[in-house]
Every structure is written in structure tokens, then in C-alpha cells.
Amino acid sequence: MIDVCISYGFGEGNRFQQETIPDKIQLAIWKYDVFMELKDDAVKALNEHGTDVKVVHLPLDTLRQSLDDIDRLIDFCICRIGCRRFVVHPNKNITPFIDHFIERWGYSDLAQLLIETFGWRTHKALRGPLEILEVCIANPELAMVIDTSHIEELWFDHRIMPTLLKYTPVIHLSNRAKGHGSHMPFNSADGELKLVGFVRDLKHRYNWNGDIVLEYMPEHKDKLMKNKKYIERLLA
Numbered sequence: 001m002i003d004v005c006i007s008y009g010f011g012e013g014n015r016f017q018q019e020t021i022p023d024k025i026q027l028a029i030w031k032y033d034v035f036m037e038l039k040d041d042a043v044k045a046l047n048e049h050g051t052d053v054k055v056v057h058l059p060l061d062t063l064r065q066s067l068d069d070i071d072r073l074i075d076f077c078i079c080r081i082g083c084r085r086f087v088v089h090p091n092k093n094i095t096p097f098i099d100h101f102i103e104r105w106g107y108s109d110l111a112q113l114l115i116e117t118f119g120w121r122t123h124k125a126l127r128g129p130l131e132i133l134e135v136c137i138a139n140p141e142l143a144m145v146i147d148t149s150h151i152e153e154l155w156f157d158h159r160i161m162p163t164l165l166k167y168t169p170v171i172h173l174s175n176r177a178k179g180h181g182s183h184m185p186f187n188s189a190d191g192e193l194k195l196v197g198f199v200r201d202l203k204h205r206y207n208w209n210g211d212i213v214l215e216y217m218p219e220h221k222d223k224l225m226k227n228k229k230y231i232e233r234l235l236a
């Protein structure tokens with residue numbers, strides 16, 4: 001079964017705010033310090049709405065914090081938010097972070113680290129899906145997040161995608177177009193990617209089970225809940 005949710009965050013500077021807190025979310029943590037200030041209020045709000053946090057997106061500055069600080073954040077999310085999956089971007093210092101994470105959590109069911117894909121041209125420390133795949137194959141406790149806005153079109157080839165999906169429990173779904181940037185609505189008329197077909201393929205061609213997270217830029221935030229419902233209908 002494929003579950004669909006939206007990315008949602010708390011606090012100033014967060015791209016993913018909505019008027020009401022949805023029932024299921026990816027909790028997008030923008031900056032470490034900002035979240036640590038408001039974390040108790042966030043838990044209170046999530047509890048009041050009965051929100052299910054399917055995955056936590058670690059702060060963008062995760063790999064610039066001390067490992068102790070990130071441990072504190074992960075512990076908080078496990079104990080107080082009840083979420084065990086953590087997405088990180090493969091920036092500089094990702095390798096020592098992975099080693100630390102495995103040492104602390106490896107082979108336990110309490111926490112899983114998911115590494116997000118970026119395009120080759122962005123020069124991340126793990127470039128493109130294949131370098132992440134290599135790390136996941138070497139460390140079965142790790143997994144990948146495919147972000148459709150970030151990866152090149154060639155990866156959507158139906159001869160390659162099944163291999164990527166084997167290591168992918170979460171997909172960040174959004175479209176992109178030259179002149180419009182990325183993280184546009186998945187079914188946008190200007191979008192370069194054929195994501196309506198891709199969503200249907202996830203179920204019918206690839207038999208994939210996992211979570212789809214809609215990650216849109218703020219100017220498209222009014223489309224998030226509508227698109228979530230649309231995708232649920234596509235997958236019904």
C-alpha cells in the first residue's frame with residue numbers, strides 16, 4: 001500500500017507551512033536551532049491534531065552540527081514524536097555521519113537513516129542515486145529517498161527504476177521546468193516530468209510499497225492537499 005502525505009514544518013523561515021496541520025506529514029525541520037527552540041510546542045500541536053509523522057526531514061544544517069546535538073534531536077523525535085525514519089541530504093561530512101548513525105542505531109529498529117538523491121551537477125558528497133545505492137547496499141540499515149525534482153530524467157527509465165525503488169521507502173514528489181525551477185506541483189502543465197504516469201507505475205508496474213511525500217515551493221502550497229487527494233485517487 002502506498003501512503004501519501006505532505007511536507008510540513010514549524011517556525012519562521014520554514015517553507016512548508018499550512019493553515020491547519022494535516023493528519024499525516026513529513027516533519028520538515030528547517031534549522032537545528034529554530035526547531036530546538038519550538039520543539040515542545042510542535043509536539044503539543046501535533047498531538048492536538050493527532051498527526052502521524054511518517055518521516056522526519058533532518059535540518060539542512062545537520063552536517064554542520066555536532067554529532068551530540070543531532071543525537072539529541074533524533075532521540076527527541078523517536079521518544080516524543082514517535083517517528084523513526086530520518087532523511088538527510090548527502091552533503092560534506094555525510095560519511096562520518098553515516099558511520100556514527102550506524103554505530104548508534106545500526107541493527108536496531110529504532111531509527112533508520114534515509115539519504116536523499118540530488119542531481120549529478122549539484123556536486124553533493126554522494127553524487128546521484130548510484131553512489132547512494134552503493135552505500136545502501138553496503139549498509140542494509142540505510143535507505144534512499146528519491147526526490148523526483150532533483151534527479152535527471154534518465155533515472156525514470158523503466159529498466160532502471162525498479163533497482164532504485166528496491167532501496168527507496170520514501171519518494172519526494174514534485175515536478176520541475178526550465179524557467180520555473182523545481183518543487184512544482186507533480187501534475188503541473190509546464191512540468192518536464194510525466195509524474196501522473198509515474199505515480200500509476202509505482203503501483204501497477206513496479207508494485208512499490210512506500211510513502212509519497214509532496215514537497216512543493218511555498219507559492220504552490222494551496223495545491224498540496226488537493227494533489228494529495230488526487231494521488232490517492234490515482235492509486236485507488
Ligand SMILES: [Zn+2]
Binds near residue numbers: 116147172215
Ligand atoms: Zn526532497
